[in-house]
Amino acid sequence: MKTYNLLVLCILSAALLSGCEAGLKRQAENLDSEIEKQIDEFLRKMTLEEKVGQMTQPGKHGEDGPSDIEDEVRKGKVGSFLNITDIKQRNHLQKIAVEQTRLGIPLIFAFDVIHGYRTIFPVPLAEATSWDIELIERTAEIAAKEARAAGIDWTFSPMIDIARDPRWGRIVEGAGEDPYLGSLIARAKVRGYQGNDYSDPERLAACLKHFAAYGAVQAGREYNTTEVSERVLRNVYLPPFKAGVKEGAATLMSGFNDLDGIPASGNSYILTDILRGEWGFDGFVVSDWRSVKQLIYHGQAKDEEAAGIIGASAGVDMEMVSRTYENLPRLVRQGKFPEEVIDQAVRRILRIKIRAGLFDNPYADEKLGASVMLHPEHLKIAREMVRSSMVLLKNKSNHLPLSKGVKSIALIGPLADSRKDMLGAWAGIGKETDVVTVLEGIEQTVGSDCAVHYAKGCDVLGDSKEDFAEAIEAAKQSEVVIMVMGESVKLNGEGHSRTSLDLPGVQRELIQEIYKTGKPVVVLLFTGRPLTINWVYENIPAILIAWHPGIQAGTGIADVIFGDYNPSGKLTVTFPRNVGQIPIYYNAKNTGRPPDANDRWTSKYIDVPWTPLIPFGYGLSYTVFEYSNLQIAKTKVVLDEPILIKVDVTNTGNRAGQEVVQLYIRDLVGSVTRPVKELKGFKKIFLNPGETKTVTFNLSQDNLKFYDRQMNFVVEPGEFKVWVGPNSAEGLESGFEIVE
Ligand code: GLC
Secondary structure (H helix, E strand, O other), X not given: OOHHHHHHHHHHHHHHHHOOHHHHHHHHHHHHHHHHHHHHHHHHHOOHHHHHHHOEEOOOOOOOOOOOHHXXXXXXXXXXXXXXXXXXXXXXXXXXXXXXXXXXXXXXXXXXXXXXXXXXXXXXXXXXXXXXXXXXXXXXXXXXXXXXXXXXXXXXXXXOOOOOOOOOHXXXXXXXXXXXXXXXXXXXXXXXXXXXXXXXXXXXXXXXXXXXXXXXXXXXXXXXXEOOOHHHHHHHHOHXXXXXXXXXXXXXXXXXXEEOOEEHHHOHHHHHHHXXXXXOOOOEEEOOOOOOOOHHHHXXXXXXXXXXXXXXXXXOOXXXXXOHHHHHHHXXXXXXXXXXXXXXXXXXXXXXXXXXXXXXXXXXXXXOHHHHOOOHHHHHHHHHHHHHOOEEXXXXXXXXXXXXXXXEEEEEOOOOOOOHHHHOOOOOOOOHHHOXXXXXXXXXXXXXXXXXXXXXXXXXXXXXXXXXXXXXXXXXXXXXXXEEXXXXXXXXOOOOOOOOOOOOOOHHHHHHHHHOOOXXXXXXXXXXXXXXXHHHHHHOOEEEEOOXXXXXXXXXXXXXXXXXXXXXXXXXXXXXXXXHHOOOOOOOEOOOOOOOOOOOOOOOOOOOOOXXXXXXXXXXXXXXEEEEEEEEOOOEEEOOOOEEEEEEEEEOOOOOEEEEEEEEEXXXXXXXXXXXXXXXXXXXXXXXXXXXXXXXXXXXXXXHOEEOOOOOEEOOOEEEEEEEEEEOOEEEEEEEEEEO
16 A cells, blocks of 8 residues: 555554544644654755756656656656646656665656547636536546556646636636636546546646736737736635645646736735645646746846746746756855755645655556546536536527438538547647537537538638538528537637637628528538527528537437437536627626616716626526525624525426526625626526426525625625525625624
8 A cells, every 4th residue: 555545544443443533633733743744854865956856747748848757857856847738758767766866766757638638628717617526526537547547746726717808718718708607617627637646647737827817918918918807816716726636636827917916926915925825735837838037028027037036936846948046056055045045945835746646556557548548437427518508699580400301401611520620729648530520510419310511612711612502502401500610629629819700711601691581491510619600690590609528529419409318407607798898707897887788977988888798607508597586584693693595486388497596796885886787506406397496595694794894804784685586687686784
């Protein structure tokens, strides 16, 4: 049995014998003290170069350093690698580290396992729209199992940046615009990846990224400056990180962005004062790709030496790819840099390596892979997540679901037969050959009795309309048209900000031409961000968002289109009417002149309504849910007293389905201005036709805390409004008061 676990067993059994809570706590502290003693021993023996070696994470090609990565390892100059996905190469490098270096400290191998490893799930923004916390945890658990079987120990995930600007390509990677939902998803992902013990051969060490506020890039321009006040930082962007740290995340990654004049990767206030000082985080922080060296370009460091000093001193323990930390041993010898800072970084790194079980089991099991990858259970969960993450935006006159008895379908659009685009951004080693396309999924569902006329119609990008005629002909020959439109994967993710959110190329024109045929049209939208689909939303009777749904795209989508699954997804990002409205998000401030359609001199525009095209939390079903009987048990409560809220939800339609019942509050008056709405609870319920359920929320006042005028995290007495409903723009209203 592993030394570390044996230790745990002895300590815990001793505690059980003592049979007291305090005993368990004390024993756990002893366990930690055992680990710390082990680390002390290493620190005593390590040279400065070996210590800085632990703080160094080259890419797989040894970028920015010697290309002979084996020799680098042998010299003890490497602590970790990223992007090594060949398990044999991984074990070979590990063997050098363990058997051919002076101290035998194992490497930790990292990779971006963002939404699956080989079983690629829907992109994170899609997963979030399922509002299914258990399912989100389950997909992370599967990702961990597959990645670990490939020799990965540590994932650079979850990405938990709150994003309110869909021009930013990385909005696809996170959970959207809401801190409450984002915090729950952060915790679920950490649990899924790490379980209770990430030394388990089916778990991964997690990495909360990008710390912090990268999603606030100005104008949605990639890598741009972020000007975020401390109050907005604490009330909006930090909550998911605080939640992830509380859940026990092993590591964080510092961001690229300049944060209020101090780049995140050189910012001791967030990396030390908040992360360690306030939150007690005891893992380590890895930089983003060259983000320490980039302190030079920010203008925070004059050269690499200064960048290394700033990054290490701020609390970035491991440097990804760039090599500024290689100056540190000399600087220590020159008395220009304290060795204690290096020791502290190395201690954190070794602590996580020990917890990850790398000292007990440094080698990955090369036999596991085949039996784990794409396991039928994994594909089943992937298909379930595709279904759960689809959002029904419109279904006028119940065009959907289609009958499986339909005799002819025109399947039109540049994404109908695409494999790569289904994988989505950050699909890692995901394989196109594993994808079930929309065309395949539909053909498998309707079988040979139905003629499926496929026509691409146009490209994703470009202005050629030469294929329009073929598509129009396909539509004319068919009973119904399904148009598979939207963004390709090339338009999403890191380095893919857009100044326009319109459907790319001539896609809208194609939809308009097909619409003119008079055939019933369903638009299936693939995207990694909100799009300004105004004409489509106003004219097309049935619209489903499928995001970029991963390898089970065709099966999950067909399930929804033909009614084997009733869509239940709800948007976690606001869809604007145009780019001019951005940033637009539901939990905004009221202003001193709240928008009033009848008063020119209020906060709004003269050319478009101030409201979004489609609000946060929105999503329809093939059935109808009605809300009634909202009750607040006590409308006056004292501080810390929970508020009991009940509502009845009835399925008044003729089809069973799920509804995400959402609870919003508004703190009417505060020492600082408060948002007009804040999500503070939700429950995803299943209702058969005619069934009514009473949904209960036991709202803890901890959930109402915010950073006040003095930056204290408090609840302030006063009046609150409450809404419970199907999205952030509708719902039954009531209220309560917190009295001193
Ligand atoms: C990238 C991303 C980061 C990723 C890292 C390693 O630039 O910003 O999210 O984990 O590099 O691939």
